Amino acid sequence: MHPLIEVPALDRLLRRQANVVLLDVRWHLAGPPGIESYRRGHLPGAVFLDLDRDVAGPPGPGGRHPLPGPADFEAAMRRAGVSADSLVVVYDDADSTAAARVWWSLRYFGHEQVRVLDGGYRAWTEAGHPVSTDEPEAKPGDFVADPGRLPxxxxxxxxxxxxxxxxxxxxxxxxxxxxxxxxxxxxxxxxxxxxxxxxxxxxxxxxxxxxxxxxxxxxxxxxxxxxxxxxxxxxxxxxxxxxxxxxxxxxxxxxxxxxxxxxxxxxxxxxxxxxx
Missing domain, CATH: 3.40.250.10 (Rhodanese-like domain)
Incomplete structure (x- = not known):
């Protein structure tokens, strides 16, 4: 699967009501928490993913964003609605810095059907597509973490x-x-x-x-x-x-x-x- 998806292709998938899990992982190394950006507006149906909490383990000698434990990552992805047959599309503000870490993490833990929205939230809004402030409650997924799939x-x-x-x-x-x-x-x-x-x-x-x-x-x-x-x-x-x-x-x-x-x-x- 190609790792990127463009705005028009994602729009077509969503209009067909395909089995797509949208993950908003806007994150700023310095600045307001990503959840604030999410609450001001996000792609309709997107679930917010906290990079620090959901995609990394606790900071310590292993680094500031070490790998999370398999059970913790599995639980986070299930809460976000990820299942074995889900196509996951992840995005951040624009440059995919945070989204790429989610792309890599899902593939490391064994989920191949994951793509990054190229250009992120900015590309979506600049194309004139609607955004939402609703915070959907995801249907729990059945994702199973199988670590070690990437070097x-x-x-x-x-x-x-x-x-x-x-x-x-x-x-x-x-x-x-x-x-x-x-x-x-x-x-x-x-x-x-x-x-x-x-x-x-x-x-x-x-x-x-x-x-x-x-x-x-x-x-x-x-x-x-x-x-x-x-x-x-x-x-x-x-x-x-x-x-x-x-x-x-x-x-x-x-x-x-x-x-x-x-x-x-x-x-x-x-x-x-x-x-x-």
Whole structure:
């Protein structure tokens, strides 16, 4: 299944009353909670998903957004109405940063029928489609979590990949270089990692670049389907966006879920600064 869906295709599905579960996962690293945006207006029938509560485990040494336990993720998806035969369509404000983490998580836990609304809520409203303030109560689903369906990295694996393959750092360049670090206690990057900010995966409208342009972008960073590739960010959210962009480019890649927040939790892990 193609990982993206465009607004016209989603509109046609909803008009046919297809078995679609709409998940609104608007989330802001800094700013008002996503639930406030949801309550002001969302796609009709969409259920709000809290990224911190429903798509990640409690923060700690494993990172700020570690993998949730299978039972916890299963329960969250069932509350949202996800069943084995559901087509899940997930969206956020525009650039799919948060939506990609849900896409990745559902696939990691064994649900293949999941797509990201390219351009998100903004694309839907700019196309003139209606929104709703009703908060539907989802019919409980029967989703069963089957973890391990996508490759992941731990700190040791990330360090090895940075030397033997290609490890992409999906954060902004100034965080990668160690010039500023607004969230984690240590600034810098994993030695050997290459900077590939997720902002370069999308256009100004928040939609993903065409696959050919994405392939060119990653090839310039040394990432091709001929090498082992992985990605990390601050806490494993925007890195999932990088994994999705790599997938669109035809490049399989592993996610370091704990990412920088897990890396710096161990003072023995080395830190690099500058352009690398």
């Amino acid at each position: 992941v990295l731990d700190a040791e694996g990330a360090a090895e990949l940075a030397g033997a393959g290609v490890l992409l750092d999906a954060r902004a360049a100034e965080r990668y270089r160690g010039e500023q670090e607004p969230v984690d206690p240590v600034a810098g990057h994993i030695p050997g990692a290459r900077n590939a900010p997720t902002s370069g995966n999308v256009g100004v409208d928040g939609r993903f670049l065409p696959p050919g342009l994405l392939r060119e972008r990653f090839a310039q960073l040394g990432a091709t389907d001929a090498l082992d590739v992985g990605a990390y960010c601050g806490s494993g959210v925007t890195a999932a966006h990088e994994i999705l962009a790599l997938h669109l480019a035809g490049i399989p890649a592993a996610l370091y879920v704990g990412s920088w927040s897990n890396w710096v939790a161990d003072p023995g892990n080395p830190v690099a600064t500058g352009d690398g």
